[in-house]
Amino acid sequence: MEKDLLGRTLSESEVEFARIYRELKTLAVRQDLPPCAERNVKKALACMWQVVNDLDLEFEQLYELGV
Amino acid sequence: MAETSDYWNPKNETMSREDLRTLQHLKLRRLCEWAYAKSDFHRQRWDAANFHPDQLKSLDDLQRIPFMTRADWMEAQAGAPPFGSLLTTSRDHAIRYHTTSGTTGKTPLRVLDGMKDWEWISEMWAYGLWGFGLRPSDVVLFAFSYGTFIGFWGAHYACEKIGCLVLSTGSATTESRIKSIIDMGVTTVCSTPTYALRMWQCAAETGIDLANDSRVEKLIVSGEPAGSIPAVKRQLETAWGAKVGDTAGMTEIGSIMIFECARQPGGTHIIEDHFIEETLEYEGDRPVPYGERAERVVTSLGRGFIPLIRYRTNDLVVKIPHTSCGCGRTGDIYQGGIQGRWDDMKLVRGTNVYPRAVESIVRECAAVDEFQILLTREGVIDEICVVVELKPGREDHWDGLCKRLHVDLADAHEGLRFKVEQAPVNSLPRFELKAKRLVDKRPVAEYSA
Numbered sequence: 001m002e003k004d005l006l007g008r009t010l011s012e013s014e015v016e017f018a019r020i021y022r023e024l025k026t027l028a029v030r031q032d033l034p035p036c037a038e039r040n041v042k043k044a045l046a047c048m049w050q051v052v053n054d055l056d057l058e059f060e061q062l063y064e065l066g067v
Numbered sequence: 068m069a070e071t072s073d074y075w076n077p078k079n080e081t082m083s084r085e086d087l088r089t090l091q092h093l094k095l096r097r098l099c100e101w102a103y104a105k106s107d108f109h110r111q112r113w114d115a116a117n118f119h120p121d122q123l124k125s126l127d128d129l130q131r132i133p134f135m136t137r138a139d140w141m142e143a144q145a146g147a148p149p150f151g152s153l154l155t156t157s158r159d160h161a162i163r164y165h166t167t168s169g170t171t172g173k174t175p176l177r178v179l180d181g182m183k184d185w186e187w188i189s190e191m192w193a194y195g196l197w198g199f200g201l202r203p204s205d206v207v208l209f210a211f212s213y214g215t216f217i218g219f220w221g222a223h224y225a226c227e228k229i230g231c232l233v234l235s236t237g238s239a240t241t242e243s244r245i246k247s248i249i250d251m252g253v254t255t256v257c258s259t260p261t262y263a264l265r266m267w268q269c270a271a272e273t274g275i276d277l278a279n280d281s282r283v284e285k286l287i288v289s290g291e292p293a294g295s296i297p298a299v300k301r302q303l304e305t306a307w308g309a310k311v312g313d314t315a316g317m318t319e320i321g322s323i324m325i326f327e328c329a330r331q332p333g334g335t336h337i338i339e340d341h342f343i344e345e346t347l348e349y350e351g352d353r354p355v356p357y358g359e360r361a362e363r364v365v366t367s368l369g370r371g372f373i374p375l376i377r378y379r380t381n382d383l384v385v386k387i388p389h390t391s392c393g394c395g396r397t398g399d400i401y402q403g404g405i406q407g408r409w410d411d412m413k414l415v416r417g418t419n420v421y422p423r424a425v426e427s428i429v430r431e432c433a434a435v436d437e438f439q440i441l442l443t444r445e446g447v448i449d450e451i452c453v454v455v456e457l458k459p460g461r462e463d464h465w466d467g468l469c470k471r472l473h474v475d476l477a478d479a480h481e482g483l484r485f486k487v488e489q490a491p492v493n494s495l496p497r498f499e500l501k502a503k504r505l506v507d508k509r510p511v512a513e514y515s516a
Contacts, residue, residue, distance in 0.1 A: 005093055006086055046182040050190045054076045054340075059094050061101055061371040063156035067182045 005056045018057050021048045028065045042067050073329070073394065075197035079340040080396045084389075087397060091343050092126040094368040099123060099132070102374040105155035108143050109374065129343065130352070134364065135378045140176060140319070149177055153373045156181070161372065165217045167318045178217075180321060184370045185224075187341075188322040191369065192225035192314075194338050195326025198396075199312035200285060203230030206251055210244050210258035210266065213237040219257050221322045222287065222314075231255070241269045248281050255285040260293035260303065260311075261502040267306040268436065268458075278308030289314045289323065290501050292423045295334065295404030298430035315405045319375050320367045325401055332392035334400040341368050344399075345377070346386045349409050357387055362409055363401075383407045383421075413442060413507065415451045418483040422505045428475045429453060432468050434461035437495040442507040449509060452486035456495045465489055 002010045002018060010018065024045040027033070033041065045067050052058040074080040082090070099120035102109040113119065116133040123129070143151030150158065163185050166175035180188065201207070207226045211219040213235060226233045234251060236244050245266060248256065256263065263286055270277050277283060286309050288294035294313035303311045313335055316323035324342045325335035337344045346361035347354055355361035363382045367375040385402045392400060407423040414420075422440060429438050436458040443450045453472060457465060469487050476485040496503075 006089055042182060046186045049183045050186050053187070054190070055078055056090060056340075059097055059368075061155075062183050063160045063181050063371065066160060 005059060008056075010057070014055055014057060017048070017051050017055065021045070021052045021058065024048055025062075025065065028062075028067060070202055073198070074396070075194045076340070080194070080198075080398065082340070082397060084397055087339050088126050090340055091368070092123070095126070095129065095343065095366065096120060096123045098366075098368055098371070098374055099376065101371060102155060102376060106374065107152040108139075109153075109376070111152075112139070126343075129345070129366070129377070132377045134352075135376060137176065137319075137379075137381075141174070144177065145174070150179065150373075154179065155371060155374065164215065165220070165318060165321070166215045175215075176318060178318060178321060178370075179372050180370060181372050184321065184372055187369045188221040189224035189228055191316075191322035191324070191338060191341060192221040193228055194341075195312075195314050195323050196222065196225050196287065197229060198326055198328045198336070198394075199287065200310075200329045201226065201229055201231060201255060201287075205229075205231040205254045205285075206234070206282075207231045207255040207257065208234040208236060208244065208248055208251070208253045210236060210256060210262055217316075217318045217321060219289065221316075222257055222289075241266055242273070245270045245273070245275060245277075248277070248283060249275065252282045254282050255287060256283055256307075256309075257287040257289070259290040259498070259501065260288045260299055261291060261498045263288060263303055263307070263311075264299075265497055267303070272459075278306060281307075283307055283309045285309055286311045287314060288312070289316065292403075292405050292407050293426060293430075293502075295327070295406075296423060296427050296430060297333075298427055302430060302433065313404045317365075317380065319378060320365065321370050324365060324367070325404065327404070328392065328394045328396060330392055330394045332394070332400060334387065334391070334402040335404045336389070336392070336394075336396050336398040336400055339398040342366065343368070344386070346384060349383075350379075355386075358385060358402075360385055360406075363405075381409050383409050383411075411505070413451075413505070415442065415449045415483060418481050420451060420480060420483070424479060425453065425476065426504070428479060429455065429472065431475070432464075432471065434458055434464040434468055436461075436492075437490075437497065438504060439490070439495050440505045442505070442509050444509040450486060451483070452488055454488050454490045454495065456490040456492060459492055 027041045028045050103120050118131050122131050160181045161179035163180040165178050209219050293299040300311045313327045314323045315325050325337050327335050343366040345364040349362045363380050363384045365378050383406045387400050387402045389397050389399050407421050412419050434457050437456040439454045441452040472487045
């Protein structure tokens with residue numbers, strides 16, 4: 001069972017947010033994406049960071065991913 | 068569900084104080100580890116003070132961290148221009164550059180933001196704007212110049228995020244902004260309190276009554292303490308026929324850290340899942356209890372490009388418990404918002420004078436259009452004069468108003484005698500950004516060896 005930063009069990013939607021965030025991070029480091037995908041993935045990751053940060057699912061810096 | 072929520076982030080805006088402190092401690096620890104590892108500025112200062120992030124065993128250990136001041140920042144910036152040793156990552160990762168509004172001719176404080184920082188800046192505004200009642204159906208006009216000064220930039224993007232229709236009026240004249248407000252059915256206007264008054268005056272001069280002729284129902288003000296001064300708020304709400312919501316932020320943060328909720332509790336909630344706001348004695352390190360005047364010292368848990376940790380703001384605040392408001396938020400409140408700057412205080416013949424306190428009294432007089440506080444020295448005696456410009460057609464109010472101001476200003480300042488003078492119509496300066504209504508013409512003391 002996944003937990004948030006305070007040790008609380010994640011809701012169904014929070015599990016999805018955390019999964020999407022991780023997938024965007026994986027995409028953000030790929031070198032084979034066309035500009036339209038690479039830049040929009042980073043933009044999407046910057047937005048998704050707000051969700052996981054606001055909901056206490058993750059708190060980290062993303063500059064090394066260019067975000 | 069989303070549009071019916073009173074809160075932008077219900078999970079954290081209503082979390083228990085205990086959980087809030089746990090969250091703040093966790094984020095603080097991670098932020099400090101990041102700053103120590105990546106910023107020469109922080110590492111060198113913390114090493115010199117024998118502080119290491121490992122010492123942050125609880126939130127109380129925050130007090131181990133040395134304070135950071137604007138002077139520290141400026142010194143670092145001057146030592147390695149243009150950004151100093153504060154950056155935690157390559158400037159290649161930045162997408163935005165902003166500066167303090169600053170005084171002309173002086174080097175401004177410079178900041179950079181990465182992609183997620185910039186989104187976070189609008190996120191903080193979204194907490195405040197949503198909390199005051201903005202929704203996707205709103206049409207929002209920004210009376211803002213859109214320069215390098217951070218101002219309402221974050222609010223603009225927050226409104227886009229919320230789904231509002233946004234009107235940016237960067238270089239527009241006051242007249243054309245008023246026309247847009249009417250023509251586009253604007254429901255919300257964002258500006259400084261001073262400029263909101265100016266727009267209303269300008270509209271009235273052309274026969275437009277904004278309270279009846281516009282659809283504006285919310286004014287979001289920022290940039291000056293006046294947004295929480297009851298007399299100014301009342302005047303604006305009557306003039307516009309709209310609710311006024313106060314907010315406050317700073318370039319060093321990039322966004323707002325406090326906002327007034329829709330219940331208008333006479334103060335502004337702190338966004339405590341993103342900021343740690345200490346209230347300490349001015350220039351000291353003793354925590355000040357609820358209800359007493361203090362200096363706010365801020366730690367931002369947001370922008371990581373230039374971490375802001377235990378930053379002395381010089382802002383004068385009075386913190387009161389969140390329970391003072393019935394909205395359900397658990398973020399504490401600054402009563403009356405940011406009440407001014409500690410160094411705004413002027414000493415006149417032994418009495419402390421705060422511009423905000425003077426403004427509170429002057430704005431109680433509905434006939435006042437604009438005013439200025441003038442400090443002079445006559446011989447060895449300091450004089451304080453409030454120069455008042457009346458609204459056109461209100462000249463016959465002068466005698467009564469003058470007497471009332473003499474009495475009320477003296478009563479509020481331990482009997483200090485104020486001069487009160489009338490200025491010709493349209494002779495005093497008007498302001499679009501931060502109003503500067505205090506002019507200190509007293510000579511600076513010079514000492515020779």
